[in-house]
Amino acid sequence: MSSTLLERLKSLHPQSIDLSLGRIETLLHRLGDPQDHLPPVVHVAGTNGKGSTLAFVRAIAEALSERVHVYTSPHLVDFHERIVLAGPHGAAPISEARLVDCLERTEAANAGALITLFEITTAAAFLAFSEAPGDLLLLETGLGGRLDATNMVKKPALTIITPVAIDHVSFLGDTIALIAGEKAGIMKPGVPCVVGRQEPEALEVIEARAAEIGAPLHVAGRDFDTFEQQGRLVFQTTSRLVDLPLPRLAGRHQIDNAGMAIAAASVVFGDALTQSALEEGLTNAHWPARLERLAVGALHAYASEGTEIWLDGGHNEAGGKVVANTLAELDERVPRPVHVIWGMMETKDAERFIAPFKGLVERVYTVPIPGEPNAFGAGALAEVAQAAGFNAVPASSVQEALLRSASGEEPARVLICGSLYLAGHVLRLHSGR
Template sequence: MRDWVLSTPSRTAPIPNPQSPIAPEDRAQLTFERLFGPEFGHGKTFDLPRLKAALHALGAPQLRLPPVIHIAGTNGKGSTIAFMRAIAEAAGLRVHAFTKPHLFALRERFLVAGDVASDDALIGAAERVASVSTELTQFDAQAAAALLLFSEAPAGVVLLETGMGGRDDSTNVIENAALTVITPIALDHQVELGPRLADIAAHKAGILKPAAPALVARQQDAAREIIEARAEAIGAPLLRQGVEWDAYAHAGRLVVQTETRVLDLPPPTLAGAHQIDNAGLACAAMLAWRDLPDEAFADGVAGARLQARLQPLTRGPLSAPIRATGGEVWVDGAHNAHGAQALARALHAMQRRRPAPTIAVVGMRARKDADSFIGAIAGAVNHVIGVPLSEAHVAPVMMTAICDLFGIESSAAPSFEAAMQNAAQFPAPRVLICGSFLLAAEALRVESG
């Protein structure tokens, strides 16, 4: 890549660090933490029988749901669900969805008949769950609360995203899914799921159900073989990208082709070539589930929205100084090597359209693999600025040390604001804020004023 030089500030980015504003109180999150403890680092065992017993005491809401589409995978789950939701709603269906993570408030994870659940509704559901068991993990309790809310409101479909893995995940209390979907599998959460891709794939494949079609994105061989073996063992029909269906860009449009139908659709609204695969997977899944009209797929693909997925910042105060120089700002929640690879491909494509110094502002949680993330994005950026997060994180100076190993110019900033001031000193830069949904949320909050 062309070398772009930043003369100041220095590598240590000595810029003042004003105190960031405190986010509004999240009443639902505080309630779940009070009743069940923290979502992470809780010390409780993962115990599906315990969750099933609690659900039985609540009247077995998991058995009183609209058709369930269960989604697992490492990356692309949120985008795929966003496309599926938009397609279903374009077809006139009401949608329940349980997803993670949230950006600003816990209630974002709970979509009930097309509307984000209120704090009051979530708090009420949490208290009902706590009345039968406070020994559940917080995510167990979230899943139970979602199932309660979904069982009590009419809808046409439930889109249910795993929290981590699949086989032992809290959402895997669903016994009769209409469909399962597996997005691309890559290395992440190795401490919990195992060190090898095959170990992780075995967890993800645990959501497959006998006789329920399984829509599978294109996979690395080690993951694909595990999924195929599990499907054969339990009798789950497989619909694999590149075999029984495919999706690709052609003449500026998205083409989705199955063995019985071809869709010629507008390009996805979400940016990046990887969204062709995510939108294609969503379309293939909905085709496998129901005979929906072509217009629903076209409107859904063109109308899906999801924050912090290669999202351009175009109107607010955060991006204004950089836009004033002719630059651009993007934000993405990618936090593992596979996600970083997708970002690198997108950045290369942007560079072909407009050559510019590419600056990655990166903040990562302590439990994430910063080495592999930075290594995956290294060839697509000119400079990395490491920033701290409000929770346990990889120290910015550690990021600069990692960048040194990959031969990337870098600096450590004492705050996100300082990092953006640093980035604005490049000529008409392309700035990508990434590494954590926590950092993405902070960027979107500042941009909104």
């Protein structure tokens, strides 16, 4: 897409961010309120697991031959990834011509008013979704929920609240309860809500809001449960038990994400949901940079033969914990030296993110994130890791970090992590771009 168009849209950004629905409400009205002309919507908020949960829902829906639109953020490699349109040959990222057309029409309707890039992109996405045939729209919040631009959808078919954790404290609050209150803002009267496993204080807030507005809840650990048993995934409610293959996505936390997706699909599709669609959905779901083991590609040229390269975009304490737990399980099954290549945005709590890796990681290589002025410098991030007791050294790039990692006696298990922006950079490098 034209970088000039993107830069022009970014220049409309208000100087101080205030989460508000006023700007996008005005813009959408000028566009003819496309948010009121969408296929049934599944709206998801939460701190971690939103994208993975939607990836499972999408794969299950497509196994039922449903035409599915998807809206997620941020993108990893191409801006077009944010808007996925259903089509006659399956869903695909919006075309260049369609994206530019929708953004230019949205820009014209906005008439130079102050607006955030996410708000104007969301308005353009609603326009694209309203004009393309589809059976279902999977809609991910950008930040929070109550005042998120995606919350202009008045009557979704279903809402989902994935686990709530501390993140974006300057916008959402510095306690689990305050953040849960913002996420719970996507619930609507009479609209069922699937709730993932929560801290008690988060669940209390969500349940209170649901009772206040009359939103039926389906709560993990109470109304349904998901667990691994003898190498299979078991989904259980008071009335049924479903035996399924383990998810394609790696990590024990993906069992919980798959459980939310199965609960969501059960509400949306009812009796039309089949065992085969669930099986196909769990084994076909794809969500890049979430504990993804990279197939052989350009980055392996910098690593010793036999090195495993894993990539994850998690960037908060809860994300660090689930990734560290999965690495520990891998190490129990197939022991290897574990090296971490770590880059992070300065707005994130670096110390809390890296702490769960203590005792598991042999070496940490810190790297800058190219093109991101608000990222930690490699030296500053190395100091954070050293202060936390890690053997950490700065490197100028991911490639240099891989070369240094390759100097060991045996091939390592290398995890590149800390930021979705870093993950996008790595995917571009790995594809040779």
